[in-house]
Amino acid sequence: MNSQAAVSVKRIADSTVRRLSAYLRFLEDFEGRGLMTISSEELAKRGGTTSAQVRKDLSFFGSFGKRGLGYSVPELAGRLREILGLGREWKIVIVGAGKIGAALAQYRGFRQRGFSILAAYDNNPEKIGRKLEDIPVRDIDQLERDIEREKPDIAVLTVPAEEAQSVVNRVVSVGVKAILNFAPTQLHAPADVTVKTVNMAMELEGLSFALTNRE
């Protein structure tokens, strides 16, 4: 009934997208083992959720299963890649070539999923001109010029908290619409810019809370 792949008729919840991402990982695992079909129940068990949740998540995008049978592993994997926008290559710049920036630059998970790192930026003259693995470290003064020319899709922020908002303003001013923030600070950006923050301090405090408040 619904032939288009990624129709967001309704607004899709963040939690749903995260689960789709998890399902895709399991499917790739199953694909590697040569399994051809999988049920919502099996997918649910792996992902720590329920079969109804799996079916509901998928139903926002179409009807990919066969009643009485389950889902075709390769087909569903393909559909999920389409839905998640993993069919194309996304270009990334890393802003901040400190410890975390360097670790990310060398993280192989990026490439594996079609994320290609163009460059890292820093203001430290010691680092500018060097390479992280095979990624050039450039002067942060070039940031806007380079972005306008190379049009990266995503900016990854690994600068100190105090500088993060100013970097957001700079990359947004030259058209970046997606930001992955590792600085432990709340960022403000226009509504058409998606910001995801990974905040280790916050996660640790969540663990501290959990350890403290259980009877």
Next chain:
Amino acid sequence: MNSQAAVSVKRIADSTVRRLSAYLRFLEDFEGRGLMTISSEELAKRGGTTSAQVRKDLSFFGSFGKRGLGYSVPELAGRLREILGLGREWKIVIVGAGKIGAALAQYRGFRQRGFSILAAYDNNPEKIGRKLEDIPVRDIDQLERDIEREKPDIAVLTVPAEEAQSVVNRVVSVGVKAILNFAPTQLHAPADVTVKTVNMAMELEGLSFALTNRE
């Protein structure tokens, strides 16, 4: 009316705890600037939420404000530290001394909030016996023995995805009740063990989805 500090009468939502953590950060910022009181409205603006949300979040734990005035910055900061369990020192072990493990070992945010890293563990003989900054890298074979002796509160996992579940099983078997997982995989643990996962691949896919599905 409610004299105890951290009474979880109701189950506190994860989202609430994350916001409390954010409020504390802002309060520390205000404290540094010598400001003495703050309203729920100001706290909300900074945190990208609403004043009602701030008041509701705090109301789960008591009545810390003064009507017509707002909150005392130092008092509220103290209360939040108490609620989040930041009054004491938490002991951490890092399992996996790869790029990310090394970056975390050197991350100053841990110490600042009272998280003290005891050691890192790896199975690579090249790394065992060395130090990351001033944190010893030990043989992962010692993991259980050391945990039983040193009783760390939190295990941070920076091992490959394939090994993550087995490390969970090992640390849980010797009493660890809180895990911060950086491996891109779904982990299963007993109900009394809190697991938080930081999954960069998932965040990136969330950005990919957002970039793909907007009209």
Next chain:
DNA sequence: ACATGTGAACTGCTTCACAGCG
């Protein structure tokens, strides 16, 4: 017979709106 797809019921987080109190 079996597993999907989906309206309906439910649960729980967020927002509203105002009473309460400094």
Next chain:
DNA sequence: CGCTGTGAAGCAGTTCACATGT
């Protein structure tokens, strides 16, 4: 009067349960 604290209302995400299709 101003801002907190909080029941009540509203809304969104999850779970239920069953009709549907193979």
